[in-house]
Amino acid sequence: MNEKLRKWLHRFFGVLTIVLALLLAWQWLQSQPATNPFKKNTNRILTQKQGKYSKKERKTIRDAVAAEDQKGLNLNKQGYIAIPKLSILLPIYDNAYSKVALDKGANTAQKNWPVPVMxxxxxTLAAHNWDNGYTGFSALQEKLKQNAPYEDENGxxxxxxxxxxxxxxxxxxxGIYRYKVTGQTAVDQNDSSVLNPDERLDNKAKLTIVTCLFPDTTKRIITHAKYLDHHSWQDAKSDELSHFDLKKQKTNVLP
Incomplete structure (x- = not known):
């Protein structure tokens, strides 16, 4: 082998090694949860406001949260959901069985029962998992593009x-209602038992969030949360109000 060919092969395999390393790093990054500090999220939201909100500002935030903004689509506004840890901020409507409604945000999911009350x-709530770690309820999946731990290789x-x-x-x-996550489970897409309006957690009211699993979209990720407390708009802490300050916060309905 002449010297010129040897140098060319050395460079070629050097570049190939770097490319393969970058591909492996990219695959690893894509599989990480949205909260991983190495994962860049260009849609970060829900930073807390410094200082306190005045009575007038509190009323402005309340009115924006409650505003009926999709009446033209026959969607009734229920309010908003915020999960600061995951940069989730979505409006809530009342029809999780409508594609139009799901494209607008989260929706209450109790079919054939009265609309639930916070x-x-x-x-019960449902929203899209766009399989990207930040849009809709995508960030609720622990690792992107992996069924585990919600489903193993044997199903x-x-x-x-x-x-x-x-x-x-x-x-x-x-006002504002607080819940605390107690765990996640997985169910088949046709299992509606988690929507039972009478279900409770430790004899307390609960929140049940439904979103698709990826890549096995025939399964659903169920996030369970226990009710903690409620504060009126006048009594809520300023940092909690800031999550719903729609003049400063961005929703993650779309990328």
């Missing part, structure tokens, strides 16, 4: 505790 019973359903203790906020015209 802070009461089993408040057995599992659970996850990675979000346990995470606080979830719901808001409507009556």
């Amino acid at each position: 802070g009461q019973g089993n408040y 057995a359903l599992g659970k996850s505790a990675w979000l346990n203790g995470t606080v979830i906020y719901l808001a409507n015209k009556n």
Whole structure:
């Protein structure tokens, strides 16, 4: 082998090694949860406002949260959901069985039952998992593009505790409701038992969030959260109000 060919092969395999290393690093990064500090999220939201909100500012935030903004599509506004840890901020409507409604945000999911009430019973919500770690409820999946830990390679359903203790906020015209995540489970797409309006957690009201699993979209990730408390708009802490300050915050309905 002449010297020129040897140098060319050396460079070629050097570049190939770098390319393969970058591809492996990219695949690893894509599989990480949205909260991984190495994962760049260009849609970060829910930074807290410094200082306090005045009575007038509180009313402005409340009115924006409750505003009926999709009446033209026959969608009734229920309020908003915020999960600061995951940069989730979505409006809530009342029809999870409508593609039009799901394209606008989260929706209550109790079919054939009355629309659930925040802070009461089993408040069920559903929104898209866009398989990107930040749009809709995508960030609720522990690792992108991996069925585990919700489903193993043999199809057995599992659970996850990675979000346990995470606080979830719901808001409507009556104030802000706090819930705490107690775990995640997985169910088949046709299993509606998790939507039972009478279901409770430790004899308390609960929140049930439904979103698709990827890549096995025939399964659903169910996030369970226990009701903690409720504060009126006048009594809520300023940092909690800031999650719903729609003049400063961005929703993650779309990328």
